[in-house]
Amino acid sequence: MVKALDTKLMRDLWHMRGQAFAIALVIGAATATFVMAMGVHHSLTETRDAYYDRQRYADVFVNMVRAPRSIVDQVAAIDGVAEAEGRIELYSTLELPGRITPVRAMINSVGDGGASKLNRLVLLRGRGPVSDKEGEVVIDKAFADANAMDVGDRIDAIIYGSRSQLEVVGIGLAPDYIWSIAPGELVPDASRYGIFWMGEKALEAASNRTGAINAISLIIQRGANEAEIIRHVDALTAKYGGTGAIGREDHLSNTFLQSELDQLEAMTRIIPPIFLVVSTFLVYVVLGRTIRTERGVIGLLKAFGHTNGSVGWHYLKFALAVALLGIILGSAAGWWMGRSMTAQYAEYYRFPFLYYQVSANVFLTGAALAFGSAAIGAMGGVRSAAALNPAVAMSPPPPPIYRAGLIERLGEKAGLSAVGNMIVRHIVRWPGRSAVTVFGVALSLGLLFSVLQFIDSSRAMLDNYFSRAQRQDISVSFIEPRNEKVLSELALLPGVIRVEPARAVPVMLRHGARSKRVAIEAAHSGEMLTSRVDAQGFEVTPPASGLMLSRALADQLDLRPGDKVEVELLGGRQTSATLNVASTIDELIGTRAYAQSDVLQNLSRDASPVGSANLLIDHAHRDELIGKLAEMPMVLGVTERDAAMELFERIIDENIMSMMGFYIAFASAIAIGVVYNSARILFSERAHELATLRVLGYHRSEVGVVLLGEVALLVAIAVPAGCFIGYWLARLMVAMFSSDLFRLPFAPERSSYGVATLVVLAAATATALIVARRVNRLDMVRVLKAHD
Amino acid sequence: MRNAAPQQLSYASAMPHRVDQQLANGHKHAFVGRSLRKTYITGETEVHALRGVDLDIHAGEVLVLLGPSGSGKSTLLNIIGGLDRPTAGELWYYDTDLTALDDAELTRFRRANIGFVFQFYNLIPSLTAEENVRLVTDISDNPMPAAEALELVGLGERRTHFPAQLSGGEQQRVAVARAIAKRPGVLLCDEPTGALDSQTGVRVLETLAQANQELGTTLILITHNAGIAAMADRVFNFLDGQIASVMENETRVPASEMAW
Structure with missing residues (x-):
């Protein structure tokens, strides 16, 4: 009941x-x-x-230049290590028919049939490679999908300088490659970068590494001290060119x-x-x-x-x-x-x-x-x-008491019509409710604006990086660092207008108890194609001596300009030096360190300091040049700036457009909820007055003005308030969404204020009009007989 | 200012001329109604509010509609005032066939010709006395200044007061000022003294009579109060949706001499 x-x-x-x-x-x-x-x-x-x-995704990873397999047992014997496994990881260039730009693959060695103890391969189709069968590979699913490849397909590849034909025997995935990006790239592109798995023996033979490995993964025991283990691993791998172990x-x-x-x-x-x-x-x-x-x-x-x-x-x-x-x-x-x-x-x-x-x-x-x-x-x-x-x-x-107050006198001064006075006084009579309407609509606008700002922000980051910092047309990465002679070789290629070297040296920076593994990037005197650009878009030159650290890195290491930092070279020669932190730069992407090339050279004393090269080209010769570059055995990858930028934009668009629908709907939900309720309350409170106006000879549209005028006025106040809220909300979101990998700039386009305003106005108008239709149903006859 | 001409309706395009009725009894007729019927359907029952009413309302007369609740007088007033339409029959305001007007045209008709006074004043609480009057003068073609209308009802001093600051009688006089400010052809009053004490009621009736005298406005009053009938030129007695009888007063008693 x-x-x-x-x-x-x-x-x-x-x-x-x-x-x-x-x-x-x-x-x-x-x-x-x-x-x-x-x-x-x-x-x-x-x-x-x-x-x-x-x-069995590993806890710790380390790469080396080349090490004997026996090192795996030594690593496994470190106190706290549960299991360790070595493998070969090797970049290879693929020759896909009809593709001008080089396609690359990272080939990982696996045991017979694709077996491994750690970072185990998941086979989706086909089978694992037979360990000693040359050329059998499993390829990752994203690469297979992007290039329409399947089991049984053959791929021409250059591995360690020699050409061979690979046969796809399976399609798979692995936990250490949930997300991957080709070296030197800013945007992942599965059509141009694949993850392959090849039998151990076959890869050893192809890369001339019999009995040798260049990577170790390990799983540590529960409760073991990871930092301690990493120190031990670094000590063990140093002489094999270890580049420093890292945790997950x-x-x-x-x-x-x-x-x-x-x-x-x-x-x-x-x-x-x-x-x-x-x-x-x-x-x-x-x-x-x-x-x-x-x-x-x-x-x-x-x-x-x-x-x-x-x-x-x-x-x-x-x-x-x-x-x-x-x-x-x-x-x-x-x-x-x-x-x-x-x-x-x-x-x-x-x-x-x-x-x-x-x-x-x-x-x-x-x-x-x-x-x-x-x-x-x-x-x-x-x-x-x-x-x-x-x-x-x-x-x-x-009854509601209206008295001659400030607003009333203002209304008289402003020469408002009687209807105008009705609107203004009602708003002032119910300040709390009016404030809720303004606040709600403003929040809806602010929310939408802060989401739109995200698109602007991503584009600003893109512009900051590609248009200002990276001005080359093409960057060429090499399989192994080269000496300076490579620059003149590249300069002779067709269509090359300018060549500049680029270099990044992996180091461990230590300051007190804090340490961070980063690469120091070299700045070369007279360079025109690359520059260091801060968040505001200003070019910043690394100091003549000492290091320039990105602000985020300096914060992580608790360093200020003038402090000393210990720099330990990773890979190759194991040396360390103490350098001065000369300046910091407020950057959007990554945590990086910079130095003039001679400072870096003093530190590394490297005979082959060119890791990659940036080219300015004549676009008329683009196809020919890329074809020539792809044929050079020393070239690992060729990245075209415009293509990368386009790809990045496409990713932004895809991600954002799919979410944008949701957010427009949600922001509209607030505007609709607030405006509908405010208009309905207004209508029910004023039904009597509105009907009276109708009796007095006001047309429906004129009565609608009384109803909608108040809502419109409140919404009009909400627009600037919403832009203000949106401004701060967007700043908050930018701060909360920034990470080690990138910091979103606060860079709203003016149009975003406009678009957010238009969407909210549209939602508010449509909602208010729905309520205004009730004016048609006002009962004039009843109002004559009733108390209000 | 006697015999204020009815304001021409802009839509008066193809209105047939009803000379025969215009000339009846030598009076000029403000309203002519024939066989007016009004049937409401509420739920499953039909309510016959008007059952075939014929009437001629003389321009400039004071007409009182008397009768018990539910006898149809308010329904008639609403139809005359253009708030409602008859179910059947015809109704003319001078040359205008009111039954042929759509909603927008009826609104224009009210705006141009009709002044309303209600039992419960129906003032807008957020507007001062003067602004309540301006509500009407803002949309009229040839209104008197709002302040003048308030002077006419004796409230010139209180024009900046809000309704909540006025007594019931004063509020009703503001309502009267609002109704007469546009110099309407017709004043329709539904129980204008119903919520007032006798003394205050008389004051309001005086004001209404004054408008009738000075502006030549046709004044139609609904009342339960038979005493008020004495101030009318004619009285329609309503019973069961029909005019049961029409009474003509030889002489009108001035409002100031009435009491109840």
Whole structure:
């Protein structure tokens, strides 16, 4: 048996379904973004952990120039190491028919049939390579898909300077290559960079490394000290040209994935709270209004013996029921959006399987947050309902008192029409509610703007890097560093206008207890194609002596200009020196260090200091030049700046466009929820006045102006407020989304303010017009007979 | 200012001329109605609010509609005022066929010709007395200044007061000022004294009579109060959706001499 009070609740909800739904929409947006971000975060984390665990992703990685296999046993014997495995990792150039730009592959050695102890290969199709069968390879799925390759295909490759034909025997994936990028590239491009696995014996033979390896991975025992083990590994591998062992947190594939997960977490901290705050205010305003109109009913209920508590609970249930609707809608939407977002991640990050599951905890937490904010919003109204004295409640509420105040005098001074005065005075009469409308619409605009700023920010980063810092047309990377003679060789190639060397030396920087593995990049005197550009777009030249560190790196090492830093060379000669930190540079991408080339040369005393070369070319000879470069055995990769830039833009567009729809929908949900409720309350409060105006001879459109004029004025105030909120929200998001890998600049285009404003205005206008249609249904006859 | 001409309606394009009715009894007729019926359907029951009413309302007369609740007088007032349409029958305002007008045209008709006074004043609480009057003068073609309208009802001193700062009688006089400010052809008053005490009511009626005298406005009053009928030229007695009888007063009693 449903209690009569609950029947009233159901009827009230039905009667106010439009407003209830509009609030539920905002609560739903909160729940949806929360469930989506947490769900995706949780699913990706679970998937990653399961993948790492199943395929035994290593804890520590080290690369060397060349080491005997016996070193693996020595590494395995280090205290705390559970298991160690050595392998050969080798870059190779592929010759795909019809492709001008070189295609590269990273070939990893595996045991017979693709077996290995660590970083185990997952075979999706075909089989693993037979260990000593020359030319059999498993290729990674992304590369296979991007180049339409399958088991049985053959690929011409240059391995260690000699040409051979590879046969694809399988398609696979591995946990150490969830994300990969070719060296020297800024953007991953699976069509031009593949991860291959080849039998151990076959790769040894092809690379002239019989009995030798150049990489070791290891898993450490639970509770073992990773830093201590890394120190031991470095000591052991130093004489074989070890470039310094790294833990998972520095392993490229894992680092990128982690940065994505961190961004998702940042999102759950910023976006759902915005929706929750708005929904709290909406509940506050709408329930407050409902309780004011139901004074008489409340008095009656109490006169019949309902307790203050049960009356309060009745209205609280109203808010909770609206929240429940929002939670149901939002959970379903969030689950669905999370699934499509996870699928998108699966395209970008290569997992062999993907758990998409949102734990009950996520739903429960989302629901608790939504119920909580609705309850907070309801508190004011519920308490006033509970506190209302029944005798007072049953008499009509005192009429709103309007007195000649400052605003009234301003209205007279400004020569406002009577209708204009009605609008302005009503806003001032209900300042709290007007503020909620302004605040809500402003937040909606701000949220949308801060999302749009992301696109601007990514483009600004792109522009900063490609247009200002990297001015070469082509950069050429070499399989092994060359001496300066290579520059004159390149200069002789067709179409080459200018050649500049580039060099990066891997080092370990130490300052006190802190250390960081980075590369010092060389600046050459007279160079024109590369420069160091700070976040503001200004060129910064490394000092004549000492190092220039990126700000982020200096912060991590707690270094200031003038401090000394210990520089330990990794790979090749093991030397260390103490250098002066001469300056810092505020950079957007990476954590890097710079020095003039002679400073670096003094440190490394290297005979072959050219790691890669930057070329300025005559585009008329582009195809011919690239063809020639690809034929040179020393060339590992050729990167065209424009192509990379285009690819980067495409990735930004794809990622952003898919999310943009969601965010436009969510931001509109706020605008719709706020404007609808504000207009409905306005309409119900003023129905009597509006009908009176109709009787007096005002046309529907003129009466609509009274209704919409107030909403329009509030929205107009909300636009600059929203731009202001958006400005700070975008700054906050930029700060929260920045990581070790990159720092997003705050660089909004003016058009983003415009687009955000237009979307919010469109949502607000459409919503207000829906409410304004009620003017057509005003009952002029009833108004003549009724008290207002 | 007697016999203010009805304001021409801009849409009066192809209105047939009803000379025969115009000339009846030597009076110029403001309204002519024939077989007016109004049926409301509320839920499953039909309510016949008007059951075939024929009427001629003389320009410039004071007409009182008397009758019990539900007898159809308010329905008739709403139809005359262009707030509602008859279900059947015809209704003319001078040369204008009111039954042929759409919503926008009825609005223009009200705006140009009708002044309303309601039982519960229907003032806008957020506007001062003068601004409430301006609400109407803002949209009229030939209004008197709002301040002048308030002078006419004796509230010149209180024009900057908000409704909440005025007594009931004062509020009703503001409503009267609002109704007469546009110099309407017709004043329609639905129980204008219903919420007022006798003394205040008389004051309001005086103001209405004054508008009728000085502006030549046709004044139509609905009341329960038979005493008020004495100030009318004619009285229509309503019963069951029909005019049961028409009474003509030889002499009108001035509003100031009435009491109830």
